[in-house]
Amino acid sequence: MGKAVAADGPGAVFVVPTREDGRILREALSRGDPAAPGARPWTMSEVYRKTLAGLEEAGARPEWRRQVDPPDHWAILSFLLDGVFTEAGTADPPPPGALMPGFVPLLGAQLRELLREETTPEALGLSLGCGTCPEGEPCRRISTPEGLLCRLFHAYERYLSGNGLADSAALPTLAREALEAHPAEAAAFLAGKRFVFAGFLSFTHGQAALVRELDRLDAPVTVLKPATGVKGFADAVDQLVLLADRTGPALEMPGSPGEPFAAFDLV
16 A cells, blocks of 8 residues: 555545445555544545536536436336336337346346446447437337347436436546536646546446546546456556556556556555
8 A cells, every 4th residue: 555655645636446445545545543634535426526516616517417326226227117118018028038026237237337338329229230219219129138228228318318317337427528528627627636546456438538538638647456466467557558568576567658647556
């Protein structure tokens, strides 16, 4: 944890995968002193909220969305699934597995994975050979598992957008899009801040895109990743920095020329 302590200081913003990671990091930054103020690491939910609040403070008017987590979103998916059953009728019924009690949590996990990787409903539809998925029209592929997934993905995104909601899996994407949409206010919000992403063994596509956007906006970024000890293991560093040699013994792993990200093993 010495690297985390070294990265602390004025302007440091630590970002962690979970609240439990934040607790561990706070203990490290306090150096064993329970009375020490220490940093309060941000989860991705806090990154989203603090980014939009910072943009507002700088004069922007970003579009806020209220966060939806499991099991809250399961209720939404159950409602949407009932609508799909009604839409399909008896002529073209959904796959039998969709009627099983465990289908909604499984569906939710798949949709959240698509959101984490910034796959859009339109891209999923195109991968199935569909050009569009018009609202209110029957789906030609609803009796297949992939068609049902695609139809429900479209319906889920429409429902969230129409009601000012956001799946927590999409928060890194929404934070990045807010920064992109308000560059002047983003510069004001980011001024003086240094972002330290600690504890991410790997990034989702949405998280990595957010890190790259912070760098594009000239916010210094450091990555402290867990050390696996497995040679050739693809991790968060590989997603951001092209390393010429991963075999050396040094903990500090500088990127190739022109790569801006400082990366360290976190043991």
